[in-house]
Amino acid sequence: MSDQDGANDWKTLDRDLGRLSRLEAATMYAARPLIGVGLSLFFVGVAALAAxxxxxxxxxxxxxxxxxxxxxxxxxNIGANDVANNMGPAVGAKALSMAGAIAIAAVSESLGALLAGGDVVNTISKGIVAPESLADGQVFVTAMMAALLSAALWVNIATFIGAPVSTTHSVVGGVMGAGIAAAGLGAVNWSTMGAIAASWIISPLLGGVIAAAFLAFIKWKVIYVEDKIAAARVWVPALIGLMAAAFGTYLAIKGLSHVATIGLGKALIFGISVGLICGAIAIPLVLRQAEGMENRNRSLKILFRFPLVFSAALLSFAHGANDVANAVGPLAGIIHAQQTGGAATEVAIPIWVMLIGAAGISVGLVLFGPKLIDMVGNQITKLNPMRAYCVALSAAVTVITASWLGLPVSSTHIAVGGVFGVGFFREWHAGRRSRIINENRPPAQRLPVEERRRRKLVRRSHFLTIAAAWIVTVPAAALLSAACYVLLSQFLV
Incomplete structure (x- = not known):
């Protein structure tokens, strides 16, 4: 064999190996989603086996x-969809890597669920179905199973299309649909449903307006001043104190209230005390961190990074404490009904049931959370630590404001509404500055009106997709639940 023939043989072998490598890489890429599905099925099987x-x-x-x-x-599905609202802004602002965000969220969500998830849970969510309509133990069990399955299916669909939705509203829709299928339209408390429907508008509007207001304040007092670092030394500790006060109150309302009776007044006193302490501690820390910093926006991003990460962790803790009930509430009700033979509106949660909820949220977050985290953090509008901090602070303040006013709100809608609020404020502010600059230019150098209108800072496609998903969540979950109830009745009754 000549040297030329040997060289040709090696080239042929290299090409074949290259094709095999590309085939292997493509196979691994295509199999990635299947790995997540397989691990999810394994977890569901382990939960069933444990039960x-x-x-x-x-x-x-x-x-x-x-x-x-x-x-x-x-x-x-809660872990895959809902947790993105807490961690997405921090990831989008580059304050956390995706891996860091998932690790912090998994720990915080689990601690919130296990430490402050509550000993007692309401089984018929939000009082939307009259308890007497589901008084029969078997009907109650079938309705709760239908509500759980339909809510999970809807949240799964929403995650697949890239829409963060309220898991609480999904469960509400599931319970409503099962209640209607079991006892007719008269079983539903329609005034309560009207209040929940109102929250579709109230939650994102409140979250967006408050987030935009905080961003306007930071621009006015810190970003657009001559000495940014001097302004930051004054206002960053104050904002940290405000954040601590808001989250102290938020956690007292949403988390600690599960283990102790805490009214809004006591929660505010607790929050203000925490805020004053944290603000005082932050003063020397911020002064030390600001030493030698350049007078530029990049330095401000560094000062806001730690408060943002801390607030994201607190949001995840409160979310785990509050929303774990969406997974384990109906399950705890089913267990109680099987043990006693009758339905109950409030039941105790066995520890093994709480463990399933806490572990499931963390597993769902690790396997499927990155998609929604990336969407909330990067694809709606561009975030930096100051903007993301405003979103996190808005979430806590809006919940407190809504509790004080007695308004029903969704934490998911508030957080995503905050992201939209920050984006639309930036768009308005940039447009206003552009008009002023344009008016001061010679006519030949001015940008056309159409060009200025084209420069949007919020992706309209995501806005429309998410808004549509919010609107259809309750009716879609209700229809799925009614269908599930009819099917389960055939097999389980």
Whole structure:
């Protein structure tokens, strides 16, 4: 064999190996989603197996096992969809890497669920269905299973299309649909449903306006002053104190209220005390960090980075404490009904049920959370630490404001509304400055009106997709739940 033939053979082998490498890479890329699905099914199976080992051969044990699988599936979807609202802004602002955000959120969500998730949970969510309409134990169990399955399916669909939706509203829709299928339209408390529908508008508007107001304040007092660092030394500790006060109150309302009776007044006193302490501690820390910093916006981003990360962790803790009930509430109700033979509006949560909820949220976050985190943090509008900080602060302040006014709100809608609020404020502010600059230019150098209008800072496609998903969440979950109730009735009753 000549040297030329040998060289040709090696080239052919290299080409074949290259094709195999590309095929292997393509196969691994295509199999990535299947790995997540496989691990999810494994977790659901483990939850069902754990339920089987705990309930054993008790009457109705099969119903509990199936319900545990549905509850685990719902918890996975909460982690995949809802947690993005807390961590997305921090990731978009480059204050956290995706891996860091997932790690912090997984720990915070689990701690919130296990430490402050509550001993008692409302099974018929938000009082939207008359308890007497589901008084029969078997009807109640079937309705709760339908509500769990339908809510999980809807949140799964929303995650797939890239829309962050309210898991609480999904469960509300599921309970409503099952209640209608079981007892007719008269079983639903329509005034309560009207208040929940109003929250579709109230939550994002409040969150957006408050986030925009905070951003306007930071621009006015810190960014657009001659000595930015001197202004930051004054206002960053004050904003940290305000953040601590807001989150102290927020956690007292949304988290600590599960383990102790805390009214709004006591929560405010607790929050203000925490805020004053944290603000005082922040003063020397900010002064030390600001030493030698250049008088530019990049330095301000560094000063806001730690408060932003801390606020994201607190939001995740409060979310775990509050929203774990969406996964384990109906499951706990089913277990109680199987043990006592009757339905109950409020029941105690067994520790193993809470563990399924906490673990499911974390597993769902790790497997599927990055998609929604990236969408909220990077694809709606461009965020930096100051803007993302305004979103996080807005979430806490809006919940407190809504509680004081007695308005029903959704934490998901508030957080995403805050992102939109920051983006639309920047768009308005940039347009205003552009008009002023344009008017001072010679006519030949002015930008056309159409060109200035084209320069949008918020992606309209995401805005429309998310708004549509919010509007259809309750009716879509209700329709799915009614269908699930009819199907489950055929097999379980």
């Amino acid at each position: 089987g080992l705990i309930v054993g051969g008790a009457p109705g044990g099969l119903f509990v096992i199936i319900a545990a699988a549905f509850g685990a599936y719902m918890a996975l």
